[in-house]
């Protein structure tokens with residue numbers, strides 16, 4: 001690896017050694033040396049303890065060296081005097097901040113070296129204007145975020161160095177637009193070798209671009225691959241989630257009866273297996289329940305702060321099922337299954353409509369009555385309303401409280417005010433779900 005002074009700096013010093021052959025040019029700021037040679041204007045301000053870009057540089061400067069100074073920040077306007085610059089050397093300074101727009105005016109720039117500084121946030125948008133760039137050295141900084149479109153306009157870029165930074169991710173296609181690229185240094189970054197980086201593994205292994213120090217392109221995460229070169233990590237096949245919702249009983253254009261049990265099932269596929277969250281928008285509120293990751297007792301308790309009532313209203317299972325054991329008007333609303341893995345997210349929604357709840361007090365108490373294992377006897381009920389009405393009961397072929405029991409089906413009964421009504425099929429467990 002290169003030591004502190006780059007060969008380019010040494011080159012500039014050679015040019016300086018030859019300065020005496022050319023007359024010094026007026027307008028060169030005091031600590032710098034300006035040389036006119038081969039129809040190029042060089043301004044050498046390297047190794048001068050400069051804390052800022054000097055002003056008063058000749059406006060036709062094409063090469064500006066500010067390497068090995070003490071410049072801490074570059075402000076918009078730092079280079080307004082030298083917009084003809086094609087080479088800008090800023091390595092080995094203390095640059096921490098570059099204001100947006102500072103570099104964008106240098107549209108002639110072919111070589112830019114900001115390596116060995118302390119840059120954490122680079123004004124990536126400025127690169128859009130620098131479409132003439134051929135060499136871009138950003139290595140040995142503190143950058144952690146590399147936008148996927150950062151290099152999109154750099155069709156002439158031949159050499160890119162982003163090694164020794166803090167990049168953990170590189171988006172797929174980041175280097176795609178760089179059709180002239182022949183050299184890429186990306187080693188010594190703390191890469192997260194998850195699904196999103198598999199493209200880089202594949203790409204680095206198949207590209208013709210020279211990528212030095214491949215064994216130093218290593219993983220900092222996840223744990224099993226920590227310290228391992230990306231090339232030695234097994235290829236992970238990954239896919240973003242796809243989601244399909246199904247339900248029992250059928251919901252299409254139906255109002256479900258009050259008191260029924262409803263099972264929604266979220267079929268979420270993807271690699272890695274997506275995490276499923278249910279978003280329930282009902283009775284004017286939005287609730288979220290995370291499905292448990294592993295098949296356990298089966299019951300996902302909603303997060304803290306939920307009332308006891310909510311826990312009983314919804315049960316999320318690891319297999320993707322959301323059970324609403326006892327439908328009421330409060331459960332009418334939109335149910336969304338959200339599936340996410342590290343490749344992306346996806347969702348699917350269904351609207352659940354519930355028939356009107358029983359209006360009267362006496363009916364309400366019956367309506368909320370849960371089926372009991374003992375509910376196997378024929379049951380006589382008084383129709384409580386003053387006028388003729390219909391009553392609805394739910395019957396099931398098994399105990400609705402048992403796992404794997406299908407939700408009860410509705411049965412409509414009619415009666416006159418005050419009449420006793422007998423529930424048929426006394427052998428089946430049942431519960432009364434409402435009066436209409």
Ligand SMILES: *[C@@H]1O[C@H](CO)[C@@H](O)[C@H](O)[C@H]1NC(C)=O
Nearest residue numbers: 025027036039040041058060
């Ligand atoms: C740059 O400008 C100076 C005068 O300001 C002139 O003497 C010199 O020839 C110019 N150099 C180039 C390369 O245009």
Ligand SMILES: *[C@@H]1O[C@H](CO)[C@@H](O)[C@H](O)[C@H]1NC(C)=O
Nearest residue numbers: 101103104105106107126129
């Ligand atoms: C980008 O370059 C164009 C000329 O190509 C210039 O007009 C514009 O001001 C530059 N953008 C910035 C932010 O300087």
Ligand SMILES: *[C@@H]1O[C@H](CO)[C@@H](O)[C@H](O)[C@H]1NC(C)=O
Nearest residue numbers: 198199202203206235236237
């Ligand atoms: C690697 O990339 C090539 C195309 O660039 C593709 O055909 C191949 O399937 C990829 N390999 C894997 C393991 O995905």
Ligand SMILES: *[C@@H]1O[C@H](CO)[C@@H](O)[C@H](O)[C@H]1NC(C)=O
Nearest residue numbers: 240241242243244344345346
């Ligand atoms: C969401 O899943 C469906 C299939 O269920 C799929 O067609 C679609 O492409 C997925 N959307 C995204 C953004 O992955």
Ligand SMILES: *[C@@H]1O[C@H](CO)[C@@H](O)[C@H](O)[C@H]1NC(C)=O
Nearest residue numbers: 265298317319320321403404
């Ligand atoms: C998911 O598990 C629950 C509880 O074990 C069960 O009631 C439900 O039928 C299962 N769903 C599917 C689609 O297997």
Ligand SMILES: *[C@@H]1O[C@H](CO)[C@@H](O)[C@H](O)[C@H]1NC(C)=O
Nearest residue numbers: 168192193194196221222342
């Ligand atoms: C690595 O990426 C995965 C998937 O995006 C993420 O869950 C994990 O938190 C990341 N690890 C680190 C250390 O950034």
